[in-house]
Amino acid sequence: MADRRRINGPPGGTRPPVYASLQESTTGAAQRAQRQRQPAELRKIFLQTGMIPTASGSSYLEFEPSASLAAARANPKSLIPPSSALKVACTVHGPKPLPRSAAFSPNLVLTTHVKYAPFAARKRRGHIRDASERDLGVHLETALRGAIIAERWPKSGLEITLTIIEAEDDRWWGDAPDSHDASWGLMNVLAGCITAASAAIADAHIDCLDLVSGGVAALVSDESNSASSIPRLMLDVDPAEHRSILSACVVAYMPARDEITEIWLKGDSSRAALEKGDDRSSHEALIDGAVDAARGANTVLSEAVRESITRSIAQA
Amino acid sequence: MSNQRQASSASQVPHLSPAELSYLYTSLSLPKNPIRPDGRSPTQFRPLSAETTILPGTNGSARIGFADGTQAIVGVKAEVEKTVLAADTLDSRSLAQHGDALNREGEEGSAAVSGQGEWVQMSIEIPGYRDDDALPIFLGEMMRESLVGSVENKEEMAGGLKARLVINKRWHWRLYIDVLLLSQPLSYPLPLLSLTTHLALLSTKLPKLKSTGEEDPFFDDDWAAAEYLYPRSKPSSGPFHPVRPPVTILVVSVGENIIFDPNREEISVADAVLAISITRSHDSDALKLLSIRSIDPPSRLTQSGIPNSENVNMIGSTPAENPSQEEVSGVWRPRRGGVKRSVVARMIKTVLGKGGVGEEVLEGLEGVEVH
Numbered sequence: 184m185a186d187r188r189r190i191n192g193p194p195g196g197t198r199p200p201v202y203a204s205l206q207e208s209t210t211g212a213a214q215r216a217q218r219q220r221q222p223a224e225l226r227k228i229f230l231q232t233g234m235i236p237t238a239s240g241s242s243y244l245e246f247e248p249s250a251s252l253a254a255a256r257a258n259p260k261s262l263i264p265p266s267s268a269l270k271v272a273c274t275v276h277g278p279k280p281l282p283r284s285a286a287f288s289p290n291l292v293l294t295t296h297v298k299y300a301p302f303a304a305r306k307r308r309g310h311i312r313d314a315s316e317r318d319l320g321v322h323l324e325t326a327l328r329g330a331i332i333a334e335r336w337p338k339s340g341l342e343i344t345l346t347i348i349e350a351e352d353d354r355w356w357g358d359a360p361d362s363h364d365a366s367w368g369l370m371n372v373l374a375g376c377i378t379a380a381s382a383a384i385a386d387a388h389i390d391c392l393d394l395v396s397g398g399v400a401a402l403v404s405d406e407s408n409s410a411s412s413i414p415r416l417m418l419d420v421d422p423a424e425h426r427s428i429l430s431a432c433v434v435a436y437m438p439a440r441d442e443i444t445e446i447w448l449k450g451d452s453s454r455a456a457l458e459k460g461d462d463r464s465s466h467e468a469l470i471d472g473a474v475d476a477a478r479g480a481n482t483v484l485s486e487a488v489r490e491s492i493t494r495s496i497a498q499a
Numbered sequence: 500m501s502n503q504r505q506a507s508s509a510s511q512v513p514h515l516s517p518a519e520l521s522y523l524y525t526s527l528s529l530p531k532n533p534i535r536p537d538g539r540s541p542t543q544f545r546p547l548s549a550e551t552t553i554l555p556g557t558n559g560s561a562r563i564g565f566a567d568g569t570q571a572i573v574g575v576k577a578e579v580e581k582t583v584l585a586a587d588t589l590d591s592r593s594l595a596q597h598g599d600a601l602n603r604e605g606e607e608g609s610a611a612v613s614g615q616g617e618w619v620q621m622s623i624e625i626p627g628y629r630d631d632d633a634l635p636i637f638l639g640e641m642m643r644e645s646l647v648g649s650v651e652n653k654e655e656m657a658g659g660l661k662a663r664l665v666i667n668k669r670w671h672w673r674l675y676i677d678v679l680l681l682s683q684p685l686s687y688p689l690p691l692l693s694l695t696t697h698l699a700l701l702s703t704k705l706p707k708l709k710s711t712g713e714e715d716p717f718f719d720d721d722w723a724a725a726e727y728l729y730p731r732s733k734p735s736s737g738p739f740h741p742v743r744p745p746v747t748i749l750v751v752s753v754g755e756n757i758i759f760d761p762n763r764e765e766i767s768v769a770d771a772v773l774a775i776s777i778t779r780s781h782d783s784d785a786l787k788l789l790s791i792r793s794i795d796p797p798s799r800l801t802q803s804g805i806p807n808s809e810n811v812n813m814i815g816s817t818p819a820e821n822p823s824q825e826e827v828s829g830v831w832r833p834r835r836g837g838v839k840r841s842v843v844a845r846m847i848k849t850v851l852g853k854g855g856v857g858e859e860v861l862e863g864l865e866g867v868e869v870h
Contacts, residue, residue, distance in 0.1 A: 290800060318640045320633070321795075440836050470840060
């Protein structure tokens, strides 16, 4: 499904040259980013609502850049950034009446639209949504539909549009894909999208059961020989900081009800080693880890929503 | 237009009245022994007929028909293709040619050895849906991610399906899996499509390679000598654990009960719907979990019933009840919110456990004769 209406840039993307001497040098231009955080420590989140005045609700979310990315920005040694940090803008339009031609719906009709900006990832994205973006949209819809009290708006529609301004990498840019390679960056993007969309929905004053937030946990192995090493559980992983990710899980979680509205787990989690005395299976540990990460994101989310309410009261 | 609204979501809008939904929910949520509309036990699957290698023009194919008339055909085709490393990969091989003492992190040309997930392409065609609608894309991604995500450490299938597609450092196979649902999607089509894909991949054969090493690939033109994509040679000693493609199972929870392979009516009252992909583990009898995805329960799209106490037509004929009462028995009200972690854990355990549903499904599929 090629986009034939526009003149597009090359599909493969281009990259600045990397010289072999650069590899060797100790300047660290081609050095893998290292995780500086504790296994259970989350990245800081910037979340603000009401940035887009024409929408009924909007939010902007940004993850803290990793330590190596911050260092590379302050003191650039190479044209290639070592990792990337998520930036998402979310707008909510509605609730508004469904078009005349639409069939009757007793509930609020939710439409989610996730789109990467063409410049969001290292490889250029087209203007038409591809399969992974549509897939993300379905995941997001599942996550939000569980939280919104839809029967309060019959015959109405709600459009949620997310633009990914900067996406997470799937792996370190210099790595060739290994056997555990998959689109791990998508999972972080989904978690960010859930939190951002939840803030925007609250900003639009749509009734929800609770603020739903997203969290990611993953089993990672940092040894070069992945067969012998024992994978460890980490929260809120940046795929660029790890040699290989074996399995990851995203949840959308509502803390007040202790319920999960969306779960997406993938990868082989059978070889994980948990702490002694922990008799959970590894997939349960992954889900619990993701819920912990979502709880962390929820503190930021509730603070952002409080700001949004204060602002709307001040305006009234 | 109602069709279009259906397509915007990955679940289908149920066409049942609130009274019917309430009746179904009550009978399915009976403690311990739910009563299903077709009299099955909670873990029983629908009867099906299956055959493999039905399409002579493909590398592997299968057809499965359920008793309710839904049918699916899957054809697998393979093509030889030149391996291209992504443009943004720091290819340590070409750098090493300069004689630099680079530390070659990882294996040499690991992309060429371990394969890439993009080499497996899946397309799903469901009547009434466009190919860019949410449902076919969601189903396709779900089945593809468990296919390429299964990584074995056994000799003949080291690295899983992706690595099996590698011919040598410069050439690989590209696999096209085309799924065709022949009938209208009467129930959520995932179990049907997943089982059919499993059988088609089991019957897939690739021509026998005659060239060796880094030569351009050259194949034996005798189709009888072709090798199975999923090898089935029995080891001379030790227990036999065949490598098998993954299977995705649809599980719903209704009240306290967990029900497998729901039909259209059952899924429309479900509290939570999970799709769980499993495969056989390579070194033991246990099953391995490959992926879990939650699916939007269609019950959220239904209209809730109105209790008599709130019904304008019934004013005066019923004793006034407390209007703030949330649940009235016998009146349908779709479940709000999500699912508890304990329920998710219980659903996974029923699939993976010893003698559980997963084993039963895989054993049933073993019973299908693959030519």
